[in-house]
Amino acid sequence: MNTQPDHIAKAPLTGIRFVLGTFAVALATFMNVLDSSIANVAIPTLSGNLGVSVDEGTWVITLFAAANAVSIPLTGWLTQRVGQVRLFVWAILLFVLSSAACGLAPNLLVLLAARVVQGLVAGPLVPLSQALLLASFPEDKSSNALSLWAMTATVGPIAGPALGGWITDSYNWSWIFYINVPVGLFAAGVIWMVYRDRETPARKLPIDVIGLLSLIAWVASLQIMLDKGKDLDWFNSPVIWVLTIVAAISFLFFLIWEFTEEKPVIDLRLFAGRNFLGGTVAISVAYALFFANLVILPQWIQGYLGYRAVDAGLVTAPLGIFSVMLAPLLGKIMPRSDSRVLATLAFVGFAGVFFMRSRYTTDVDAFTLVLPTLLQGIPTALFFTPLTAIILSGLPPGKIPAAAGLSNFVRIFAGAVGTSLLSTKWSDRTIFHHARLVDQTSVNNPNFIGTIANLQTTLEFSTAKATALFESSLDAQASMLGLNDVFWVSAVIFIVIVPLIWLTRPTRGASAPGAGGH
CATH class of the missing domain: 1.20.1250.20 (MFS general substrate transporter like domains)
Incomplete structure (x- = not known):
């Protein structure tokens, strides 16, 4: 449109x-x-x-x-x-x-x-x-x-x-x-x-009212299903089943209706273009990982490292520094570069940053926390503009606004879905690691007995207080291991989706009208 x-x-x-x-x-x-x-x-x-x-x-x-x-x-x-x-x-x-x-x-x-x-x-x-x-x-x-x-x-x-x-x-x-x-x-x-x-x-x-209502139905039901799934024990809950069925049916109806409607609310035929399809899927998956990790990282920093909200903000703030510094340089490089190369460098850079984070420990210092966030600004600068150029390349001017709107819709919704999925993944992996660590807290385990005895001796704790402190430490360790898994999976996915970029046709230069989309 x-x-x-x-x-x-x-x-x-x-x-x-x-x-x-x-x-x-x-x-x-x-x-x-x-x-x-x-x-x-x-x-x-x-x-x-x-x-x-x-x-x-x-x-x-x-x-x-x-x-x-x-x-x-x-x-x-x-x-x-x-x-x-x-x-x-x-x-x-x-x-x-x-x-x-x-x-x-x-x-x-x-x-x-x-x-x-x-x-x-x-x-x-x-x-x-x-x-x-x-x-x-x-x-x-x-x-x-x-x-x-x-x-x-x-x-x-x-x-x-x-x-x-x-x-x-x-x-x-x-x-x-x-x-x-x-x-x-x-x-x-x-x-x-x-x-x-x-x-x-x-x-x-006129507006495609039926297309709009079906769009709202599947987006809302899918989002609520993803958000409430963890709390309701997923498909052991009838609520989750109902939401899933509503999302699936309304999505299928939406697809059929939009492909047959003369003036659809979303022009799905744009996905027939190789560059639009490959570029949109790549930028959406990448943005889902990018945005979800921006959400869960401050939660962990505050919840398990004991940082104040302002300190957690300062740890994540350096993300945009290199993005701003490199923006003018990117404008000069783009006309002479293949956008696929720049986007690939961005994905490899993101993978490196998330791999660095997957090495965090519970006693991580502030510098080790900040460094990956600072470096993440470099692939962020190479991320949006080249992929947007790929998405919009080869389209007639009349299709540019509709293509920009659709790709932004998919990207932003992917960010919401990615936040729900990675938050659930973090919780599941934390539970998994917690169960494994608890197996070691047996009266027959000399390490566990020694730790409790040491707390009682050095800090003059009672058995109950020493055990409570140990369990708190165990919770923090399980959460850290779960988050490490999320960071590692994010790094792998960034590498896996690189071929999507190279399924598109070469694009040099330029930013199309409406490019952007942070």
Whole structure:
């Protein structure tokens, strides 16, 4: 679907309007990206304050991502129905309103409902921010517009965890959402003043209601099934069976309907293209691993290493440093390079980073924690832009917006699914290692008896207290071993999916319109 309807192109912005307009659009983009990562380090605190488990608290992240994924394909239809500038401003205002509702939420249910709304209205912000920036710059400077957008979007992972941790420790978790209110109101006001005379025409268009409802049905049921599976003991629960059946039936119906509908909500025929198929699958699987590990790493750092939320944020913050530093260099390299080579280097780099993390121990120091995160910024810089160039290469201009929207939908939904799957994998492997370690805590095991005796002697602990301390240490060790397994599997998968990149045709140069997508 077209995110930019046919209209007479406006002249680029100049002077103070150019400065204010680009700053406000970049600020709105930053607010959106920041909100996708700022909650990561606050999940343990947020969960404790609301009286729920950390697993349930993770829904705050996954439901936002799932709702965001559902709304992205509607951006084209909404743009033509409402107008580009009005839609962007309304999306920002609704994002502000839902952010305030998140901060005021008295319980998890209300918070999750507000996060769903927040995710839905965030969908149009990414493609429309790109479109407005491109319209603000002269045509021969379009690469500068996309570079500015990419750098703004990349700052989010730097600021999000650290800012979220500082706010959570210094004030209250609610303020990670309240912070959006002044930022969003300022951005919306400036954007309306600068861009309102550059509005695109609006016209009434039919929407594929049945396709949309079936999309929501399978996305929602699959996401809930994945999130609740661990708590409900998977397929030993009738609830999980019902959700699985609903997801499967609605997905099959969705496929049949969309392939036969004249104006589908999602153009699935794009997957017939080799580059679109290979590139979308590769970027989606990779993003699922990338995003899921960003979620579970701060949880482990806080839950088992005893770091404060702000410290956990500072450990994960260096991710974006090399991403920002290398963005201008990538813009110069891309026109002379095969995108498949750059993407392959990114995947190999990710595999190396996750292998480094798979060597963590329970007494890991701060430098060893930070180094892989810092290095991860290098493959992150080589990740999004080359794969987006592969996905959009060879498509006619009229298909670019629909292709960008569909690939972003698959990628973001994969991030939500990946978070659920890897969180479950971590829990399962922790239970497995815990059971093996418990087998060693026998009165017939001299190591166990010696450890308890040593605690009693050196620390003057009672038998009960020494045993409790030993069990706490055993829990931390089991969790660490389980997380090591997750990191190792992530590294292997990054290597395994490299051939997907090389099934695509060679792509040199360029970033297509709408490229990006952090």
